[in-house]
Amino acid sequence: MAKADEAAAIITVEGLQDLLQAIRAGGYRAIGPTVQNQAIVYDDIESVEDLPRGWTDEQDGGRYRLAKRNDDALFGYSVGPQSWKKFLHAPKLRLWTAERDGETASVTPEPSPTDRLAFIGVRACDIRAIEIQDRVLVGDLYVDPHYKALRERALIVAVNCGQAGGTCFCVSMHAGPRVEQGFDLALTELLDGTEQIFLVETGSDEGRALLAQVPHRLASSREVEAGEAVIEHTASSMGREMRSDDLNELLMSNLEHPRWDEVATRCLSCTNCTLVCPTCFCTSVEDVSDLSGERAERWRRWDSCFTMDFSYIHGGSVRASAKSRYRQWMTHKLATWIDQFGSSGCVGCGRCITWCPVGIDITEEVRAIRGCDTSAGDWP
Amino acid sequence: MPPTLKACTPPPYPMAPSMTPVTRFIRESAEVFTFDLAPERATPFTPGQFNMLYAFGVGEIPISISGAADAPDRLTHTIRAVGPVSAALGRLKAGDQVGLRGPFGVGWPVEEAKGFDVLLIGGGIGLAPLRPAIYWLLRHRAAYGRVGVLYGARTPDDLIFVSELEEWRKTPDFQLRVAVERAGPEWTGDVGYVTPLLSKLRYDPADAIAMICGPEVMIRATALALEDAGIADSRIFVSMERNMKCAIGHCGHCQFGPLFICKDGPVHRYDRVRDLLAYREL
Numbered sequence: 001m002a003k004a005d006e007a008a009a010i011i012t013v014e015g016l017q018d019l020l021q022a023i024r025a026g027g028y029r030a031i032g033p034t035v036q037n038q039a040i041v042y043d044d045i046e047s048v049e050d051l052p053r054g055w056t057d058e059q060d061g062g063r064y065r066l067a068k069r070n071d072d073a074l075f076g077y078s079v080g081p082q083s084w085k086k087f088l089h090a091p092k093l094r095l096w097t098a099e100r101d102g103e104t105a106s107v108t109p110e111p112s113p114t115d116r117l118a119f120i121g122v123r124a125c126d127i128r129a130i131e132i133q134d135r136v137l138v139g140d141l142y143v144d145p146h147y148k149a150l151r152e153r154a155l156i157v158a159v160n161c162g163q164a165g166g167t168c169f170c171v172s173m174h175a176g177p178r179v180e181q182g183f184d185l186a187l188t189e190l191l192d193g194t195e196q197i198f199l200v201e202t203g204s205d206e207g208r209a210l211l212a213q214v215p216h217r218l219a220s221s222r223e224v225e226a227g228e229a230v231i232e233h234t235a236s237s238m239g240r241e242m243r244s245d246d247l248n249e250l251l252m253s254n255l256e257h258p259r260w261d262e263v264a265t266r267c268l269s270c271t272n273c274t275l276v277c278p279t280c281f282c283t284s285v286e287d288v289s290d291l292s293g294e295r296a297e298r299w300r301r302w303d304s305c306f307t308m309d310f311s312y313i314h315g316g317s318v319r320a321s322a323k324s325r326y327r328q329w330m331t332h333k334l335a336t337w338i339d340q341f342g343s344s345g346c347v348g349c350g351r352c353i354t355w356c357p358v359g360i361d362i363t364e365e366v367r368a369i370r371g372c373d374t375s376a377g378d379w380p
Numbered sequence: 381m382p383p384t385l386k387a388c389t390p391p392p393y394p395m396a397p398s399m400t401p402v403t404r405f406i407r408e409s410a411e412v413f414t415f416d417l418a419p420e421r422a423t424p425f426t427p428g429q430f431n432m433l434y435a436f437g438v439g440e441i442p443i444s445i446s447g448a449a450d451a452p453d454r455l456t457h458t459i460r461a462v463g464p465v466s467a468a469l470g471r472l473k474a475g476d477q478v479g480l481r482g483p484f485g486v487g488w489p490v491e492e493a494k495g496f497d498v499l500l501i502g503g504g505i506g507l508a509p510l511r512p513a514i515y516w517l518l519r520h521r522a523a524y525g526r527v528g529v530l531y532g533a534r535t536p537d538d539l540i541f542v543s544e545l546e547e548w549r550k551t552p553d554f555q556l557r558v559a560v561e562r563a564g565p566e567w568t569g570d571v572g573y574v575t576p577l578l579s580k581l582r583y584d585p586a587d588a589i590a591m592i593c594g595p596e597v598m599i600r601a602t603a604l605a606l607e608d609a610g611i612a613d614s615r616i617f618v619s620m621e622r623n624m625k626c627a628i629g630h631c632g633h634c635q636f637g638p639l640f641i642c643k644d645g646p647v648h649r650y651d652r653v654r655d656l657l658a659y660r661e662l
Contacts (some may be wrong), residue, residue: 012577073475095395098393098479101509103476104399105399107396107397107399107479109392142394143390143392144630145392281630282632285440287437296437298395303625305632310623310633311622313623314463321662328635336637340638
């Protein structure tokens with residue numbers, strides 16, 4: 001998957017339906033946005049009827065509400081609580097099974113999945129997040145075989161955001177809102193009151209082949225401009241902003257800043273931020289056995305640096321205080337991630353702000369530290 | 381040259397252990413035991429590297445290799461029973477099986493230390509990860525300058541590798557000092573921490589490399605004492621411990637600032653961790 005490489009095309013809503021059919025006929029499991037439990041969540045979809053037609057969302061610190069739009073937009077919302085890591089980096093996964101036979105035992109790894117997943121409606125921030133998880137899970141010496149198998153086969157139908165959410169700050173993280181790479185097809189929804197069409201860019205041979213299977217026409221320059229205007233509008237209406245060019249130095253030189261104590265009085269250590277974050281990758285393992293003791297399994301599940309167990313070594317937890325756990329999460333996300341993987345771990349999707357039950361806002365925490373830089377001699 | 385991690389081809393399922401027979405089990409002290417594993421394939425390692433050991437149905441923990449690096453068909457581990465997995469490993473006997481993954485991580489700089497005086501300082505079970513380096517130095521003795529080992533334990537009963545300590549004490553051209561924190565009248569050796577014993581060793585601080593393994597508080601105090609003695613912070617190496625679930629840089633548990641203890645360590649050059657060690661709960 002590469003950058004958009006040729007003239008954009010136009011498809012209609014019916015064309016989008018045909019596209020979904022072509023994707024499914026190609027052996028893909030199509031996963032896209034649906035309305036469930038008063039939120040937009042990713043699930044299996046069969047047709048455009050499953051998409052959140054006419055819905056949008058309102059987001060702020062600790063607040064998420066669905067609302068009706070006054071049009072029929074299919075992608076007229078920003079990101080919901082889930083990200084695609086739910087599918088690529090499963091919340092719970094059996095890694096292997098072991099059987100004992102007398103004195104000896106043998107271990108059988110869980111076979112790598114063969115599913116072909118098609119992600120419909122992937123936003124720029126989430127494409128960046130997938131690329132960041134790629135570097136963690138397949139980019140070093142050891143490779144996660146399950147992630148790799150799903151990732152290599154995945155099809156990405158991206159969507160340029162038509163609106164910025166109340167907690168979005170992808171512009172600050174240089175992660176959006178324009179989808180620039182890492183997609184097979186990228187859509188921009190154009191609604192001008194009379195018609196509903198999609199500007200389509202192709203980013204791979206597979207994307208081009210899919211587009212060729214559905215009725216489409218070349219986009220006019222006016223339509224291309226309209227698509228640009230949609231992205232420009234989104235970029236200029238971000239709900240949040242955060243200066244991000246110096247965060248490694250700023251945070252790592254303020255590890256004893258009094259703000260960490262202050263945020264710890266609000267943080268519940270509930271782990272929501274790490275679960276909704278599209279790049280948080282930490283996991284734990286659970287070794288289990290059956291009652292006979294003859295059969296054992298190892299399961300991997302998402303873990304969070306906000307738990308006490310996370311840093312436990314004999315004698316106690318390294319990070320016993322909420323202050324140290326919040327500091328670990330935020331400094332890893334925004335600072336040490338750069339040392340480890342060459343980029344920030346934050347894509348500006350805003351989920352950690354929206355889904356924090358007490359509305360802790362990472363952009364506000366950074367501002368508070370920046371506003372009183374103890375390493376520069378400021379006094380709290 | 382000792383084999384390095386990069387010489388190995390990573391397995392396709394890096395989280396799946398190989399069930400490996402225990403060939404020898406030795407009790408070192410009330411809490412500490414040693415066993416040898418006979419891996420299916422020769423498993424070269426660098427002194428200071430570690431393996432993940434799985435007790436069937438119970439769990440898996442990181443354990444440094446405590447045996448000689450010149451016998452890759454034998455992997456020796458010395459373990460203190462402090463939790464459910466280490467206790468389960470302590471109930472094994474020769475012929476039983478242990479799940480094995482590894483070796484992992486960056487070990488001691490035994491190659492880089494050639495030509496230098498070498499100080500090895502272990503506290504408690506921290507002598508175990510140092511032992512492969514000690515074996516290495518003894519085997520390639522002519523390649524190194526003066527060698528000194530300091531070992532501290534809580535009480536005489538907590539000392540491990542006791543018969544070997546006696547051998548090392550008698551080894552020419554090899555300095556060994558052992559201290560315990562508490563002892564009865566039968567103990568005729570040093571009492572207290574290991575740091576004051578530094579002054580009893582003969583070495584040239586301008587030309588010495590130090591390797592430290594032990595509780596973090598002991599590592600910090602010892603590294604400071606070594607710096608005070610004139611050894612450059614870039615010539616001090618420390619082996620660190622953190623919670624670890626995968627050993628392959630994926631689980632996130634072992635992070636220490638920008639470092640992953642599992643793949644950037646466990647042995648770190650002190651000048652790269654000194655500032656981080658100063659923060660509580662990092």
